[in-house]
Amino acid sequence: MTQETLNNQTLPQLPASVTKPGYNRTAVTPGIVHLGTGAFHRAHQARYTEEVLENGESDWGIIGSSLRSPTVRDQLAPQNYLYSLVEKSNDGEQIRVIGCLRDLHVAPESPRALLDALTREEIRIVSLTITEKGYCHDPATGNLNLNHPDIRHDLANPQAPKSALGFIVYALRERKEKGLPGFTLLSCDNLPNNGRLLRQMVSEFARAVDADLAEWVEENTSCPCTMIDRIVPATTDADRDALENALGVRDNAAVMAEPFTQWVVEDNFVRGRPAWEKAGATFVEDVEPYELIKLRLLNGCHSLLAYSGYLAGFETVADVMAEPAFAALAKQFLASEASNAVKIPEGFDLEKYRQQLLERFSNRALRHRTWQIAMDGSQKIPQRWLGTLHHQLDNGGAIDLLTFALACWIRYVGAVDDAGKAIEVSDPLAKELKALCDKHRDNPRELAGVFLQFTPVFGDDLQHNQRLQQALATWLTSLDKHGVLNGVRMQMETTEA
Known part of the structure; x- marks a missing residue:
């Protein structure tokens, strides 16, 4: 050299x-x-x-x-x-x-x-x-x-x-x-x-x-x-x-x-x-519509792929996208729950933007590590997921993939992946979040409830939503039983059927 x-x-x-x-x-x-x-x-x-x-x-x-x-x-x-x-x-x-x-x-x-x-x-x-x-x-x-x-x-x-x-x-x-x-x-x-x-x-x-x-x-x-x-x-x-x-x-x-x-x-x-x-x-004159599209589609899907992919043992986002079930998950999330929660500026091609995102996530040369994207989740997910979640709940929309994402994040801050390996969680609230997981790990319903009551992340307006708590508890139960990758495969098979 x-x-x-x-x-x-x-x-x-x-x-x-x-x-x-x-x-x-x-x-x-x-x-x-x-x-x-x-x-x-x-x-x-x-x-x-x-x-x-x-x-x-x-x-x-x-x-x-x-x-x-x-x-x-x-x-x-x-x-x-x-x-x-x-x-x-x-x-x-x-x-x-x-x-x-x-x-x-x-x-x-x-x-x-x-x-x-x-x-x-x-x-x-x-x-x-x-x-x-x-x-x-x-x-x-x-x-x-x-x-x-x-x-x-x-x-x-x-x-x-x-x-x-x-x-x-x-x-x-x-x-x-x-x-x-x-x-x-x-x-x-x-x-x-x-x-x-x-x-x-x-x-x-x-x-x-x-x-x-x-x-x-x-x-x-x-x-x-x-x-x-x-x-x-x-x-x-x-x-x-x-x-x-x-x-x-x-x-x-x-x-x-x-x-x-x-x-x-x-x-x-x-x-x-x-x-x-x-x-x-x-x-x-107004940046907000572009901002929400980026936060709820790109950043929301990026975090979804990062937490689920990391738990399933994938090192990079491109590795995650190479698995057909995860690629289908990303496509569905972008087209349904995320897109439903944004307003489209005049002249903006949303379909083209979604396709660009899928191509960007599949960029093998970039080697964007899932662990890096997963950092500081307690600071990121209120902007990336919760705005979309509020919109869907307020309008009776689907929340299956959003609650799957939240369940993966909860599993991630519990500091153990699907293979049983310890996770080095980088988050300013890591200790508090892991303590909640350790205390309630064996009861998914309780675990869902105490996380939704954790106001530094969720505020105080989601903790009493029974539909949300039930959906989150269902996913936590499924992930415990089947693991992330099998859970995604089953979800995609159900959607396609």
Whole structure:
């Protein structure tokens, strides 16, 4: 293996088949600071921005940041912030080197450096991929959790914040004091109404600092809602080794992605924006219909396949889809329960979208691990399944596949798969959920009931629904008796009959 790495010096020697930046990187000035420069941002928003720079808009370079770990900075800095985006499909792969990142700050090492970046006059957009946990809100009330350790720290330490909210609000305070304009806050997290959530959290944090500041923030910022979609699995050492063979140099910051990408954005920017539409983004007045289609079809089906497939011993989603019964399950879920719970925007081809999803899930080159998708289920399934479940219950619709999905999730957090092997459950509520399983494992009816009473996930409006409890208990009983794969096969045979 060569010891050379991807950087400005080795870039020209890459194979001709690799797409390289066609613009002058030294002429690019930053217009965006991104909080949370992980793999998804580099495969999605940065890819759209790269296309903007290729089209001649040189004032939209990105300054990245990490709010926790130096890992990404340590990968990118020796490479002059260049990295490869590898789009993988069953037909092969395409490699593109991305050059829009100009710098990357690690917040715990130097909070001041990140604040300085956020207060640069030319910064007009601050974008975020910080996951739901990064918004420090209380899901039960929808308000900012003022007792969150990071929020308490930040209110007491304005020069050294830890949270994204702290950095944003204190940077805006400095901009106000210096007579600088505000900026657009662009959430790119997979959350419903993400812009409105971000607006509320920023406003509440600013109000806790200073009422006048909160008013200024309200008048000088905007928070568009967005819907983002691209499958970006974790990059493995095997991925990096294969890429090194293709490039002739080592790229420790490479990201893998599927060819499909979608970005729907509410067109509400206070100081202009890149022409991302030229790179394929869709600008609309209302993101919500697109958001619900993605959450309830793509994310809902992804989680369904992840929990059921993992329990049945399948490592990747493509492996799950290679089993005919699971492929039929996915097709039926998308066409029935999930599609029944969405409104279709004018001009949107739902049938084509469903077919694209089945093809994406079957992408063998991606190796998107079921265990990875199954992470943090207690945070994800309220958005991915429960909205659909409420719609179906309210309208007398079918809930067979939704309750099957919930039963699989309950089995998963019980931490034992169908083969009797222990599961390493990655979830912030893992201990509480496993305790419920351990206590009620031998009584499916009780198990269904206590889970529906677990308000951090289900709220308080499903626990008395007898139809739901009975359907969930029936599936838990079936999974105990037959296992997941046989349960799916029997369900599909019943449906076909």
